[in-house]
Amino acid sequence: xxxxxxxxxxxxxxxxxxxxxxxxxxxxxxxxxxxxxxxxxxxxxxxxxxxxxxxxxxxxxxxxxxxxxxxxxxxxxxxxxxxxxxxxxxxxxxxxxxxxxxxxxxxxxxxxxxxxxxxxxxxxxxxxxxxxxxxxxxxxxxxxxxxxxxxxxxxxxxxxxxxxxxxxxxxxxxxxxxxxxxxxxxxxxxxxxxxxxxxxxxxxxxxxxxxxxxxxxxxxxxxxx
Amino acid sequence: xxxxxxxxxxxxxxxxxxxxxxxxxxxxxxxxxxxxxxxxxxxxxxxxxxxxxxxxxxxxxxxxxxxxxxxxxxxxxxxxxxxxxxxxxxxxxxxxxxxxxxxxxxxxxxxxxxxxxxxxxxxxxxxxxxxxxxxxxxxxxxxxxxxxxxxxxxxxxxxxxxxxxxxxxxxxxxxxxxxxxxxxxxxxxxxxxxxxxxxxxxxxxxxxxxxxxxxxxxxxxxxxx
DNA sequence: GGCCTGTAAGTGAGTGCTCACTTACTTCGC
DNA sequence: GCGAAGTAAGTGAGCACTCACTTACAGGCC
Numbered sequence: 001x002x003x004x005x006x007x008x009x010x011x012x013x014x015x016x017x018x019x020x021x022x023x024x025x026x027x028x029x030x031x032x033x034x035x036x037x038x039x040x041x042x043x044x045x046x047x048x049x050x051x052x053x054x055x056x057x058x059x060x061x062x063x064x065x066x067x068x069x070x071x072x073x074x075x076x077x078x079x080x081x082x083x084x085x086x087x088x089x090x091x092x093x094x095x096x097x098x099x100x101x102x103x104x105x106x107x108x109x110x111x112x113x114x115x116x117x118x119x120x121x122x123x124x125x126x127x128x129x130x131x132x133x134x135x136x137x138x139x140x141x142x143x144x145x146x147x148x149x150x151x152x153x154x155x156x157x158x159x160x161x162x163x164x165x166x167x168x169x170x171x172x173x174x175x176x177x178x179x180x181x182x183x184x185x186x187x188x189x190x191x192x193x194x195x196x197x198x199x200x201x202x203x204x205x206x207x208x209x210x211x212x213x214x215x216x217x218x219x220x221x222x223x224x225x
Numbered sequence: 226x227x228x229x230x231x232x233x234x235x236x237x238x239x240x241x242x243x244x245x246x247x248x249x250x251x252x253x254x255x256x257x258x259x260x261x262x263x264x265x266x267x268x269x270x271x272x273x274x275x276x277x278x279x280x281x282x283x284x285x286x287x288x289x290x291x292x293x294x295x296x297x298x299x300x301x302x303x304x305x306x307x308x309x310x311x312x313x314x315x316x317x318x319x320x321x322x323x324x325x326x327x328x329x330x331x332x333x334x335x336x337x338x339x340x341x342x343x344x345x346x347x348x349x350x351x352x353x354x355x356x357x358x359x360x361x362x363x364x365x366x367x368x369x370x371x372x373x374x375x376x377x378x379x380x381x382x383x384x385x386x387x388x389x390x391x392x393x394x395x396x397x398x399x400x401x402x403x404x405x406x407x408x409x410x411x412x413x414x415x416x417x418x419x420x421x422x423x424x425x426x427x428x429x430x431x432x433x434x435x436x437x438x439x440x441x442x443x444x445x446x447x448x449x450x
Numbered sequence: 451g452g453c454c455t456g457t458a459a460g461t462g463a464g465t466g467c468t469c470a471c472t473t474a475c476t477t478c479g480c
Numbered sequence: 481g482c483g484a485a486g487t488a489a490g491t492g493a494g495c496a497c498t499c500a501c502t503t504a505c506a507g508g509c510c
Contacts, residue, residue, distance in 0.1 A: 013458095013459060013460075013503090013504060013505080014459080015458085015459085016458080016459080019459080019460095034350070034351075035260075035262070035349065035350065037260070037262040037263055038262055038350065040494080040495065040496085041495080041496060041497075042494090042495085042496090050459090050460070050461090051460070051461055051462075052496080052497075052498095053460075053461065053462085053497085053498075053499085054459075054460060054461085055497095056496090056497065056498075057458095057459080057460085061496080061497080062496065062497085117349065120345070120349060120408065121349060123408045123409060124260065124342065124345060124346060124349070124408070125259070125260065125263065130409070131409070134409045134411065138409070159428075161424050161428075162415075162421065162424070164413060165413075165414075165421055165424060165425065166428075168398075168401055168402060168405075168413050168414075169398050169401075169425060169428055169429075171401055172397040172398045172399070172400060172401025172402070173393075173394050173397045173398060173401075174397070175397060175400075175401055175404070176393055176394075176396055176397025176398075176400055176401065177393060177397070179400070179404070180393075183345065183348045183349070184348060184355070184356070184359045184363070186359065188389065188390075188393050189390075189393075196387065196390055199386050199387070199390060200390065200394060202432075203384075203386075203391075203394055203429075203432035203433055204394075204428075204432060205432075206431055206432040206433075207427075207428035207429060207430075207431040207432030207433075208428055208431075208432075238477085238478065238479080238484095238485060238486075239485080240484085240485085241484085241485080244485080265468080265469065265470085266469080266470060266471080267468090267469080267470090275485095275486070275487085276486075276487055276488075277470080277471075277472095278471085278472075278473090278486075278487070278488090279485075279486065279487085280471095281470090281471065281472075282484095282485080282486085286470080286471080287470065287471085
């Protein structure tokens with residue numbers, strides 16, 4: 001038969017690996033948006049551009065697909081040693097260290113807001129991989145920063161107090177703004193994000209470090225009449 | 226037919242109001258635990274101790290029940306002016322004010338951990354009442370604290386900076402620990418909660434207030450070698 | 451080139467099950 | 481004995497998942 005006008009313009013035929021990748025990408029978006037239970041396989045299949053049967057050629061069940069995604073996230077995000085952070089850490093430059101840390105956390109969530117939602121859903125729904133994420137990502141982050149704080153306390157730069165509390169305080173400051181944005185869509189930092197971030201880190205450092213008598217601190221600190 | 230042995234010992238017969246209340250209580254627990262989509266009406270009915278039909282005599286649909294619950298939360302939590310907080314506010318006693326505030330937030334979530342989960346689910350699932358909760362609860366809280374911070378800045382007690390940022394910083398510090406507990410089950414504050422809370426508030430105040438000359442720390446400082 | 455063929459990619463029309471919700475009936479307290 | 485509180489047994493819709501089948505393409509052969 002001669003090729004009459006193709007009514008279906010793009011029925012791409014991909015090899016298994018590519019198709020699998022596309023399914024995972026699409027599923028990440030959908031699951032992050034509507035949750036595991038809120039996403040139907042038909043919906044997912046349509047979004048991918050194939051039929052449901054194709055999904056089941058690549059993943060034995062919906063749950064297996066979900067786990068594959070979470071596993072990938074846990075694995076992908078495993079390690080990303082940042083150079084600037086590393087250098088600030090070695091120098092013991094607290095300001096640079098925490099500024100960079102804040103930036104990294106914020107950047108990460110701005111680039112991939114879906115991941116936080118995905119993890120939140122997983123945690124609420126009690127999926128065991130959320131716990132794994134907690135241990136691999138959050139605890140690891142905590143350990144790293146805790147070690148730094150501990151060292152700086154020993155060096156007399158930071159006030160002596162439970163280092164984990166200090167890390168929690170810092171993380172909370174940053175996390176709060178990320179959280180509000182992702183969960184309620186409220187952008188509390190506003191336009192001049194970096195300036196706000198600097199003030200935030202400054203507040204934190206003033207709060208946790210030992211007093212420095214010579215610092216230019218007059219009653220009126222800066223800006224904004 | 227004669228009444229053979231009653232296999233069901235306690236088939237309580239309640240009036241409409243009581244039954245309604247029990248349904249709502251049970252639903253709060255279940256929805257908080259497994260989310261709206263994750264909870265079936267059969268499950269809910271069994272937990273209440275009746276059949277599904279009874280639910281539908283009191284609420285026209287599952288969604289209506291959900292909205293009734295969220296509405297109740299929004300209404301219940303509307304106003305709770307705390308006396309200690311009020312007094313600290315009037316005196317301009319920053320330490321007392323923020324300590325009390327921290328305590329209130331933590332207490333609230335410890336007493337009713339279900340509510341936060343409920344709101345989180347609602348927010349993730351995009352329910353409009355989550356937005357309502359945000360406006361009625363969170364923004365109201367923000368406004369109240371923001372006004373206090375602004376006043377204290379004008380009085381020269383606190384550093385001049387965006388008051389909303391200050392509120393966000395404080396809220397984040399507290400919220401982080403609540404969040405970690407509720408979402409990941411991680412109790413980062415440990416046993417001596419109150420002592421940790423005091424340190425947290427102290428860090429916050431050191432960070433945001435103008436320097437007080439009489440508070441000296443000697444420890445020489447560090448800085449880049 | 452043109453043609454056959456084995457195989458992997460993809461489809462459409464289901465299957466059984468669980469869900470939210472309903473209907474016809476029974477029981478109890480006043 | 482009447483009305484409200486409660487039940488048992490559904491109903492159709494939508495879900496995850498399957499099956500019998502078709503299509504596209506690589507590569508060997510002439």
